[in-house]
Amino acid sequence: MLKAIVERMGTLEARITDLADLASSSSANVPTKYTRDVFIVHGHDGELKNELARFLERLEFNVIILHEQAEKGQTIIQKFQYEGSRVGFAFILHAPDDEGRMANTDLALSPRSRQNVVFEHGMFVGRFTHSRVCAIVKQGVEIPSDLSGIVYKPIPLGGGIQSIAFEIVRELRAADYVVDANKL
Numbered sequence: 001m002l003k004a005i006v007e008r009m010g011t012l013e014a015r016i017t018d019l020a021d022l023a024s025s026s027s028a029n030v031p032t033k034y035t036r037d038v039f040i041v042h043g044h045d046g047e048l049k050n051e052l053a054r055f056l057e058r059l060e061f062n063v064i065i066l067h068e069q070a071e072k073g074q075t076i077i078q079k080f081q082y083e084g085s086r087v088g089f090a091f092i093l094h095a096p097d098d099e100g101r102m103a104n105t106d107l108a109l110s111p112r113s114r115q116n117v118v119f120e121h122g123m124f125v126g127r128f129t130h131s132r133v134c135a136i137v138k139q140g141v142e143i144p145s146d147l148s149g150i151v152y153k154p155i156p157l158g159g160g161i162q163s164i165a166f167e168i169v170r171e172l173r174a175a176d177y178v179v180d181a182n183k184l
Contacts, residue, residue, distance in 0.1 A: 034088025
């Protein structure tokens, strides 16, 4: 009788292992529910940042902008990591905030994003992959070579967020968000 109990326990352990394996493999196919909190990475272009924030709020997203969040005694990177971990999507604003060129050359200075924008862009791509990150680039801004090949939403000279509104909605929908385009 003891032998029969031990055999049944072995069978039960095997079934439990099979169920655990099945649960972990099938959960990979179930879409994760992301929060409607979205992060805006930005440089010095406050007008573009505010325009995007108000646009996203009209679409019923909760916008996280780092400098608007409480410090809680954290360093900037700790605060970024904490706030970034709460969101389901990130918008990266590449605006002509800095200028640069290759050292020891006579090349003209090129408009570039702030270094924090490039760094935080990489952090969010590492967290989400490109599928939940939308880069928005003002016309003429040099894209860092490490980000070459990214798909981004160009803003034409004199244009703003409204010029790419439907493209932003399309990206959010592709990331499984329900977005009411009538609120544009």
